[in-house]
Amino acid sequence: MGPSAWGRPVLEPLEPLAPRAPQGTRKTRPRVTQCTEPLSIVFCAAEVAPWSKTGGLGDVMGALPQALAARGHRVTVVTARHTNGGADVARYDGAEGHAPAPRAASALAPCNALTPSPAAAAQVVPGGPLHIELGGGRQAVELHRLEADGVEWLFVDHPVFQRPGTPYGDANGPFEDNLFRFALLSLAALEAPLRIAASGGRSLGDDVTFIANDWHAALLPVFLRSRYQEGGAYRGATCALAIHNLAHQGVFPSHAFNGLSLPGGTYGLLEWRPPPGPGEDPNNHREATLNVLKGGVECADSLITVSQNYALEITSSPQPQGIHTLLAQRRALLRGIVNGIDTREWDPSSDPLIPANYSAQDLAGKAACKRALQRELRLEPDPRAPLVGFVGRLDHQKGPDLVLESLPALAALGCQVVMLGSGAPDYEAALQEATKTYGFFFRAVVGFSVPLAHRLMAGCDILLMPSRFEPCGLNQLYAMRYGTVPVAHATGGLADTIDDVSAFDGGEEGTGWTFSPATLDALAGAVAAAVRCYRSSPAAWGAVVRRGMAADHSWEGAAEQYEKVLLGAKERRLAAAV
Numbered sequence: 001m002g003p004s005a006w007g008r009p010v011l012e013p014l015e016p017l018a019p020r021a022p023q024g025t026r027k028t029r030p031r032v033t034q035c036t037e038p039l040s041i042v043f044c045a046a047e048v049a050p051w052s053k054t055g056g057l058g059d060v061m062g063a064l065p066q067a068l069a070a071r072g073h074r075v076t077v078v079t080a081r082h083t084n085g086g087a088d089v090a091r092y093d094g095a096e097g098h099a100p101a102p103r104a105a106s107a108l109a110p111c112n113a114l115t116p117s118p119a120a121a122a123q124v125v126p127g128g129p130l131h132i133e134l135g136g137g138r139q140a141v142e143l144h145r146l147e148a149d150g151v152e153w154l155f156v157d158h159p160v161f162q163r164p165g166t167p168y169g170d171a172n173g174p175f176e177d178n179l180f181r182f183a184l185l186s187l188a189a190l191e192a193p194l195r196i197a198a199s200g201g202r203s204l205g206d207d208v209t210f211i212a213n214d215w216h217a218a219l220l221p222v223f224l225r226s227r228y229q230e231g232g233a234y235r236g237a238t239c240a241l242a243i244h245n246l247a248h249q250g251v252f253p254s255h256a257f258n259g260l261s262l263p264g265g266t267y268g269l270l271e272w273r274p275p276p277g278p279g280e281d282p283n284n285h286r287e288a289t290l291n292v293l294k295g296g297v298e299c300a301d302s303l304i305t306v307s308q309n310y311a312l313e314i315t316s317s318p319q320p321q322g323i324h325t326l327l328a329q330r331r332a333l334l335r336g337i338v339n340g341i342d343t344r345e346w347d348p349s350s351d352p353l354i355p356a357n358y359s360a361q362d363l364a365g366k367a368a369c370k371r372a373l374q375r376e377l378r379l380e381p382d383p384r385a386p387l388v389g390f391v392g393r394l395d396h397q398k399g400p401d402l403v404l405e406s407l408p409a410l411a412a413l414g415c416q417v418v419m420l421g422s423g424a425p426d427y428e429a430a431l432q433e434a435t436k437t438y439g440f441f442f443r444a445v446v447g448f449s450v451p452l453a454h455r456l457m458a459g460c461d462i463l464l465m466p467s468r469f470e471p472c473g474l475n476q477l478y479a480m481r482y483g484t485v486p487v488a489h490a491t492g493g494l495a496d497t498i499d500d501v502s503a504f505d506g507g508e509e510g511t512g513w514t515f516s517p518a519t520l521d522a523l524a525g526a527v528a529a530a531v532r533c534y535r536s537s538p539a540a541w542g543a544v545v546r547r548g549m550a551a552d553h554s555w556e557g558a559a560e561q562y563e564k565v566l567l568g569a570k571e572r573r574l575a576a577a578v
């Protein structure tokens with residue numbers, strides 16, 4: 001491998017990318033040991049549960065920092081203080097009269113329901129606003145600080161984060177100034193530790209370990225090098241880039257570079273001309289764009305993605321913008337680490353958001369949850385009808401169209417089906433339409449409701465995940481913990497985390513059913529296999545349920561793997577400095 005964009009050699013990793021576990025191999029997590037070399041870790045992310053969750057990134061940011069703090073690291077999370085005042089994402093609970101349970105803020109709908117949440121208790125960091133050079137001017141941002149669960153949470157306040165919608169956009173699409181908004185967030189994450197130390201807080205020192213998440217924070221390593229380290233600050237710092245979803249890369253017209261207040265010499269790091277697609281003229285050079293994620297990939301000291309299988313997929317098969325070619329060149333720095341889940345929030349034995357609690361030893365509560373869900377959705381309260389659920393963004397990635405197309409097949413199997421999701425207006429309309437056509441066994445809830453997501457995980461028998469691609473996926477992990485059996489496309493992290501029952505001889509292993517390719521026939525075939533087991537062999541079904549519930553998907557193992565990657569990058573940095 002040649003020199004990096006910074007003229008430093010790209011060093012070989014500690015271990016090569018592990019190949020995907022073969023079918024019929026149980027996927028288990030390593031146990032953890034305490035870290036003896038504490039790091040100062042600063043996460044930067046666009047969304048964080050419970051304050052601004054819209055999807056899986058928020059879940060990860062709401063739990064991984066605590067897991068690293070529990071291992072003895074000093075952990076800070078920097079995110080935007082999204083205050084938007086809207087209420088649309090909570091409309092299901094409002095309209096249907098299902099008020100969120102009076103619990104932690106995680107029970108609330110996402111960013112549109114910020115009050116009351118721990119953010120309200122965050123204190124403004126003294127010393128006045130930070131002044132950040134960006135977009136041709138000095139931007140004044142205020143930091144709000146909160147310490148909880150052993151983690152320091154910093155919320156960046158600026159007018160661009162105070163508007164209706166999600167952290168990313170509104171009904172009209174992505175916000176037009178997203179490049180500015182997320183550049184500002186990335187710079188604030190670099191400034192924040194300096195301000196906290198200057199205002200009498202703990203100093204993180206010079207060798208901070210930054211973890212930038214997705215394209216929204218991918219300018220952080222670029223700014224770190226060009227605006228800080230070249231000027232003598234953060235000399236020992238490193239930055240890991242965590243890729244949660246390569247489908248979103250932050251692509252803008254190339255002239256947008258001028259608004260980033262970066263030295264002209266860094267343009268090449270962000271410029272990207274997607275290579276010609278298969279069958280296209282190889283001399284057909286596409287127009288240059290500014291690709292923020294590409295800049296992050298070029299500058300990060302290490303790259304992390306959220307499952308081993310996805311790490312292989314994104315370096316070996318064509319990806320949006322053709323970025324797999326660059327990732328393949330940087331493969332030596334890339335690690336796939338399967339996400340964990342917050343086992344305090346997602347615990348059927350204590351979850352206050354579900355009608356009855358239960359455990360693997362006593363599943364009576366799960367049957368009660370199913371009855372309650374059928375009643376709530378006005379489905380026939382038939383305990384023998386396999387209740388199939390889908391929860392997720394209504395996006396091509398998640399395959400909601402495949403679920404809708406499979407409805408006749410699922411009806412023929414005697415299933416009841418419920419979908420909870422929000423997203424693309426066309427899909428939302430299609431879900432509403434299907435409720436009219438298939439009302440005798442199908443219900444759709446269009447909206448974003450964390451409490452309902454919990455009730456679905458507890459009340460369903462099967463969770464259907466026909467994602468066309470899935471970097472990791474969290475819902476299959478929640479489902480297994482709630483004794484709900486996943487039936488999923490064998491892609492990305494779904495293949496890494498679900499042991500396919502049909503791949504094991506004798507049916508005495510496995511935690512779900514997987515299928516490939518992501519077609520209607522394959523999906524229907526896998527659901528049929530699951531339903532056969534459900535109906536014909538309650539003992540075998542119960543064993544699948546219990547194995548899923550027993551699997552360890554806590555964050556501890558993943559945190560240990562993060563730590564290894566971060567320490568490795570630090571060692572390489574030290575070695576390069578000698």
Ligand SMILES: Nc1ncnc2c1ncn2[C@@H]1O[C@H](COP(=O)(O)OP(=O)(O)O[C@H]2O[C@H](CO)[C@@H](O)[C@H](O)[C@H]2O)[C@@H](O)[C@H]1O
Nearest residue numbers: 055056057244392393421447448449450453471472473474
């Ligand atoms: N309508 C709704 N109401 C309530 N809750 C809803 C909901 N729609 C989605 N959710 C919740 O949002 C989260 C989504 O998690 P996913 O793993 O599917 O993440 P997502 O695809 O957003 O993110 C990306 O990042 C994550 C984290 O790394 C990867 O797991 C994933 O593969 C990748 O695509 C889950 O907690 C889910 O229950």
